[in-house]
Amino acid sequence: MHHKDSPFVIYGTSISPGLGQGITHVHQDLLGPIDVPVDIPHNQVEQELARLDFATAGISNDLVTLATRVEKEIDLRLSEVFGSHQLMLNDPLLQQELRQEVIDNLVSASSAVKAVFLRWERRFLTLESQFARDKGDDMRDISIRLHNALVGVTVHPLEEIPQGCVLIASRLLPSDTVFLSDRAISAVLLEYGSSGSHAALFVRQMGVPCLSGIPDLMKTVPADVLALVDADAGNVTLRPEKRQQAIFHQKVETKAQAYRLAIENARGPAVTLDGIKISVVANVGSDHDTQQAMINGAEGVGLYRMEQAYLGRTEPPSTAELVAEMTQVLAAAKGRSVCVRLLDVGADKPLPFLAFFAESNPALGRRGIRLLLEYPELLRTQLRAVLELSGEFDVRILIPMVTLPEDIVAVKDLLLPLCCEMHVGVPKIGAMIETPAAALSSKAIARHVDFLSFGTNDLTQYTCAADRENASVERYFNDASDPIFRLLSLVHEDVPHMPLSVCGELAGRPEHVAKLLTCGIRTLSVAAPLIPIVKEAIRNCSIYSD
Ligand code: PEP
Ligand code: MG
Numbered sequence: 001m002h003h004k005d006s007p008f009v010i011y012g013t014s015i016s017p018g019l020g021q022g023i024t025h026v027h028q029d030l031l032g033p034i035d036v037p038v039d040i041p042h043n044q045v046e047q048e049l050a051r052l053d054f055a056t057a058g059i060s061n062d063l064v065t066l067a068t069r070v071e072k073e074i075d076l077r078l079s080e081v082f083g084s085h086q087l088m089l090n091d092p093l094l095q096q097e098l099r100q101e102v103i104d105n106l107v108s109a110s111s112a113v114k115a116v117f118l119r120w121e122r123r124f125l126t127l128e129s130q131f132a133r134d135k136g137d138d139m140r141d142i143s144i145r146l147h148n149a150l151v152g153v154t155v156h157p158l159e160e161i162p163q164g165c166v167l168i169a170s171r172l173l174p175s176d177t178v179f180l181s182d183r184a185i186s187a188v189l190l191e192y193g194s195s196g197s198h199a200a201l202f203v204r205q206m207g208v209p210c211l212s213g214i215p216d217l218m219k220t221v222p223a224d225v226l227a228l229v230d231a232d233a234g235n236v237t238l239r240p241e242k243r244q245q246a247i248f249h250q251k252v253e254t255k256a257q258a259y260r261l262a263i264e265n266a267r268g269p270a271v272t273l274d275g276i277k278i279s280v281v282a283n284v285g286s287d288h289d290t291q292q293a294m295i296n297g298a299e300g301v302g303l304y305r306m307e308q309a310y311l312g313r314t315e316p317p318s319t320a321e322l323v324a325e326m327t328q329v330l331a332a333a334k335g336r337s338v339c340v341r342l343l344d345v346g347a348d349k350p351l352p353f354l355a356f357f358a359e360s361n362p363a364l365g366r367r368g369i370r371l372l373l374e375y376p377e378l379l380r381t382q383l384r385a386v387l388e389l390s391g392e393f394d395v396r397i398l399i400p401m402v403t404l405p406e407d408i409v410a411v412k413d414l415l416l417p418l419c420c421e422m423h424v425g426v427p428k429i430g431a432m433i434e435t436p437a438a439a440l441s442s443k444a445i446a447r448h449v450d451f452l453s454f455g456t457n458d459l460t461q462y463t464c465a466a467d468r469e470n471a472s473v474e475r476y477f478n479d480a481s482d483p484i485f486r487l488l489s490l491v492h493e494d495v496p497h498m499p500l501s502v503c504g505e506l507a508g509r510p511e512h513v514a515k516l517l518t519c520g521i522r523t524l525s526v527a528a529p530l531i532p533i534v535k536e537a538i539r540n541c542s543i544y545s546d
Contacts, residue, residue, distance in 0.1 A: 007239045010220060012211030013474075014231045015195040016203040019252050020187030024238070025165035026223040038108040048102050052109040055149040056095070060086055062145070078202055080311055081138070089142050094120065110150040117143030141173040161185075166227040166236075170218055172199035180206070187229035189236060191217040194471030207529065211236065213471075262532035266297035270535040272517065273542040279523040280535050281337070283503055290332040292528035297535060300337035301330060302453070302525025303398065303503040306382070310343055314352050316378060322385035330393060337394040339430065339453070339525075340386050342379065342411075344368045344400035354378075363467065368401025368432075373410050383415050387424050396428040398453055403437045408448040434458035434504075439487040446495040453525070454491075456504025460484055479506045485519060492520030501525055510537035517543045 040048060063086040071079035088094070094116070101112035117139055124136035161167065163184050169176075171192045180188075180202075190212040193199045203210040209231035214220075221227075221238060228237040228248045237244050270278045281302030282293030290301065309317055309325045317325065330338050345351055346367020354375065359365035372379040389395050399411055408431055419426050429448070433439050434455030442452065456479045461468040463483050466476035478484075484506070492500060501507075501523030502516055508526035510533050516524065517538070526534050 007241055009235050009237050010214055011235050012214040014234050015200040015212045016210040017232050018209030020209045020229045022164045022166040022186035024168055024223055024225050024227050025161050027169040038111050040106055040108050045103055048109045055146055059145050059149055085142050110147055113147050137173055168221050262536040266532040270538040274544050276543050278538045280531055281525045282528050283525050287329050289528050290330055294332045296528050296531040298531050301333050302339050304340045306343055316353055319381050319384045323388050339396040339398050341398040341400055342382055346371050369399050369407045380414055383418050387422050390424050390427055398430045400432045402431040403435045405444045435462050439491050442491040442494045446498050451499040454502045456506040480512050488519035513537040514541035
């Protein structure tokens with residue numbers, strides 16, 4: 001153990017980069033261990049059941065409000081989380097088990113909530129997959145909400161945390177994130193939480209540095225001490241000495257200066273030292289993303305993810321609805337090139353209005369273009385919407401999860417008649433290269449497309465046989481590893497004249513930019529905040545000469 005008051009360093013995995021310092025604030029879990037259930041007499045059963053119904057209905061409403069707030073203030077994808085909480089809360093099996101607990105054991109509604117949710121949460125947490133574990137977090141989140149409603153607590157514990165603190169928590173639940181959005185948190189340290197978790201998505205979106213996977217965090221880190229969090233290097237110095245503070249401040253200043261420089265230059269083109277112009281475009285999902293991207297100097301949109309327009313709906317959007325949604329999201333990029341990716345959902349992200357078959361291996365099942373080809377009307381609606389946009393934007397179509405050249409041919413068979421019907425030119429078409437099969441058949445695929453875009457997130461998942469959402473195989477998921485760069489080079493060698501871009505996370509990591517360019521990549525599509533530093537990285541490298 002460290003001596004009381006002496007500095008010490010702990011290590012974790014970075015799930016959101018950056019530097020932050022502040023006073024530690026330890027956030028204990030509210031629900032805590034189960035305490036003695038509160039017994040009720042027979043004649044109070046009806047009353048407890050009514051309280052349960054009342055609380056459930058109230059929370060269902062709260063969740064809708066919350067989803068709207070998150071959508072506006074934070075991120076569209078995160079708002080979905082609360083939609084799914086509402087579904088989970090109203091799950092007939094869960095509701096039945098809650099009622100049965102009150103009736104059989106003669107306990108209060110709050111005691112029933114604690115007992116039943118703990119059972120459900122445990123069921124999820126003992127499962128191997130990260131997906132199931134995240135569901136365990138969701139269960140706990142809902143149970144806290146329901147429990148609080150029953151006992152009349154209306155304040156969220158994070159509503160009280162001090163500005164600028166370093167938050168220490170066992171894990172971060174989705175609804176915690178909403179309360180954090182109002183506060184200027186310096187950094188977050190977590191015992192659990194993978195880089196694919198909701199918490200990780202959120203902290204990255206907010207630009208809050210975060211380290212996770214710190215064993216015994218809650219026991220080791222004292223409250224109310226100064227912490228210097230270096231989420232770039234993966235360490236935290238607690239109770240630092242003056243000398244350590246000075247070094248840290250120097251690091252913060254150097255980084256801030258580099259960022260200021262990058263922002264100043266962001267609007268200018270990105271040209272390598274040996275004079276090659278590289279296109280830097282943006283990955284977007286909301287209007288906020290597109291606005292931010294344009295401010296930061298994006299030349300267009302390299303990947304518009306349209307999933308948000310579909311998820312959580314009971315009926316698919318019509319062409320007009322889709323056009324309205326796309327026009328809103330892409331408005332800030334009017335007149336520029338925008339690359340619309342066709343809907344990329346599948347068995348792991350089911351759509352309520354499509355027949356759902358449980359697949360034992362959803363990532364290898366009917367997702368992306370495979371699903372769309374099964375539902376041609378769904379695909380036609382998207383193609384029509386894209387064609388309607390072609391008057392105001394220079395639109396391109398990107399096809400997700402391609403494995404065979406036939407995937408593209410099938411899309412074109414639907415697209416060409418629509419172009420004639422609507423009297424518009426045929427837009428440029430690109431294939432996402434995110435399966436090894438697509439990379440290895442680029443020659444055959446290239447015959448049917450105008451450009452290729454590497455989705456390195458999925459390409460890594462399929463090449464390394466490592467689920468991108470599963471923290472326990474994170475070691476195998478390395479998107480900057482030799483096998484990935486080899487596939488990129490191979491494609492460049494096979495189709496040297498084909499425009500190549502990368503739109504996976506790898507494109508946004510400045511340290512790998514030079515290598516990507518030597519693999520023939522000439523367009524990088526990255527999240528809006530990364531555009532300035534990616535452009536700077538391009539300006540500092542040369543492709544053909546050292
Ligand atoms: C990818 O797989 O790299 C990609 C860009 O698509 P998504 O992350 O949406 O699957
Ligand atoms: Mg992908």
